[in-house]
Amino acid sequence: MAVRTIDVREKVMARNNEIAQTVRERLRQAGIPAFNLVSSPGSGKTLLLEHTLAAVGEELGIAVVAGDCQTQNDADRLARHTDRLVQAVITGGACHLDARQVSEALDALDLEQTRLLFIENVGNLVCPASWDLGETAKIVVFSVTEGEDKPLKYPKMFQNARWAVLNKIDLLPYVPFDVDRARANARAINPDLQFFYTSALTGEGLDEWLGFLREQVPAARPA
Amino acid sequence: MHELSLALEICRLTEEQVGHDALGRVVTVAVEVGDDAGVDPSNLEFCLEVLLAEPPFVGATPRLLRLPGDDLRLSYLEVDDGRPDD
Numbered sequence: 321m322a323v324r325t326i327d328v329r330e331k332v333m334a335r336n337n338e339i340a341q342t343v344r345e346r347l348r349q350a351g352i353p354a355f356n357l358v359s360s361p362g363s364g365k366t367l368l369l370e371h372t373l374a375a376v377g378e379e380l381g382i383a384v385v386a387g388d389c390q391t392q393n394d395a396d397r398l399a400r401h402t403d404r405l406v407q408a409v410i411t412g413g414a415c416h417l418d419a420r421q422v423s424e425a426l427d428a429l430d431l432e433q434t435r436l437l438f439i440e441n442v443g444n445l446v447c448p449a450s451w452d453l454g455e456t457a458k459i460v461v462f463s464v465t466e467g468e469d470k471p472l473k474y475p476k477m478f479q480n481a482r483w484a485v486l487n488k489i490d491l492l493p494y495v496p497f498d499v500d501r502a503r504a505n506a507r508a509i510n511p512d513l514q515f516f517y518t519s520a521l522t523g524e525g526l527d528e529w530l531g532f533l534r535e536q537v538p539a540a541r542p543a
Numbered sequence: 544m545h546e547l548s549l550a551l552e553i554c555r556l557t558e559e560q561v562g563h564d565a566l567g568r569v570v571t572v573a574v575e576v577g578d579d580a581g582v583d584p585s586n587l588e589f590c591l592e593v594l595l596a597e598p599p600f601v602g603a604t605p606r607l608l609r610l611p612g613d614d615l616r617l618s619y620l621e622v623d624d625g626r627p628d629d
Binding site for chain 2: 321322323324325326327328329330331332333334335414415416446447449450476
């Protein structure tokens, strides 16, 4: 047989990245910053978002795309704190959200009423690092009940994130977690990473986090 | 962890290149896997072997090319063009 070679050299993620660019442009035109919240399971993303919605959900016009492997539990929890703008995406077992799912979720949201968007990714520090969703930035959440070496174990995620939230700081007296070492590990991977220190349970540290969010929201929507 | 969905996307890109009817004549699917692409090469190879053994493919072989960097690309395809050997 005669074999012909076809040069392709196409990125496997090309289609996802194209859709992500469309999402990014749509959000840019609407003047909506979008944060992709990534973490391992159980780090407190949903509780952090619950407090955030309760405190400034209305003030900042926050909408959430809540991704979960299975169940709508997180979206239901979040919807209790706002009477609008929570869209559930159930990935059916998939380990990450992709740009198409976010694009479709945006169709179901009222972007006119939205000034800030959170995308709560599936709890997983591996795969979500590889999928561009069209977000403004990734924010990685990790907690003091995890190891200080989390950033070293999952470097791609910490490399791709612009901000980190160290959560569950109310447990610091009870767990052998060295904050300085965790921060040094993270900054060895990503020297520009900015930190917040929170307890989504007690509310400690949330003022700084909420202040940061206020700064991210444009004062007025573009005409 | 998501190698199967990547393998499916590689099959879709292959179909985009050669057309559905020619998928049975694909002999080799070569994929460039960057060391920092977040992909387990042996897992991806296994997923591709499974998919390429099933119709509309007819026993195409995956070939993984390890490279530095974080790219994951469908590199090239080898297709039996149906002509007898020259």
